[in-house]
Amino acid sequence: MIVRAADRARTVADGRESRHSFAWGGAYDPANTHFGLLLACNEDRLAAGAGFDPHPHRDVEVITWVLSGAVEHADDAGHRGVARPAVVQRMSAGDGVRHSEHAAGGPAHYVQMWLRPADTGPPLYDTVEVAGFAELTPLRQPDAVLHAGRIAGAVTLAPAAYLHLLVVAGTVAVGADTLGPGDALRLVDRGVTEIISAGGAEALAWRMRKDLSSG
Secondary structure, three states: OEEOHHHOEEEEEOOEEEEEOOOEOOEOOOOOOOEOOEEEEEEEEEOOOOEEEEEEEOOOEEEEEEEEOOEEEEEOOOOEEEEOOOEEEEEEOOOOEEEEEEEOOOOEEEEEEEEOOOOOOOOEEEEEEOOOEEEEOOOOOOOEEEEEEEEEEEEEEOOEEEEEEEEEEEOEEEOOEEEOOOOEEEEEEEOOEEEEEEEEEEEEEEEEOOOOOOO
8 A cells, every 4th residue: 555645644833843754633533543563654844843742642752853953852851862863862761751752953853753662661661773674673672673774776565464665765676566755655565675765765664563453
């Protein structure tokens, strides 16, 4: 299944514009609440200084990938950090945390993804610098693997029960399908997947071993 950029829901408020891959706020769709373990995949554009004031989360893994600018994070567990391009920001809300996010030093453009964790505990936070098309997991969800970064030529992903690919820059081909910026591909019970970009692209791909309904 392909979800084209133009078909993603859009919300605008307080210096930010967001595109949503799944049901969100007033753009609720009961047939599109998640995919695999992925609960949200929001592409946000913030004006300088704009963002989200302190608000609560629990039982969710929050992964942020910055396309341009910088996003400053602060939470009531004492974590502080700034995410920039080529840096993956990971937060595990655990049994409860309040955090804020704002564009730092100018406008910011980023993708934020939420997943259901495998367990709980105190809030956790870190940032990880990556190069190429890197691979890493959320802090508390070993059944999901994120591949993030630049694709030059071809990359091969291992089989997955659920595969979600979002192109954020450039163009890629997956079999007979071509995807551009903002397009997403959702595949179920997929074998080895080859992603090709002749001109170079930036993408986020989740390989997940199970769905929210799995034990």
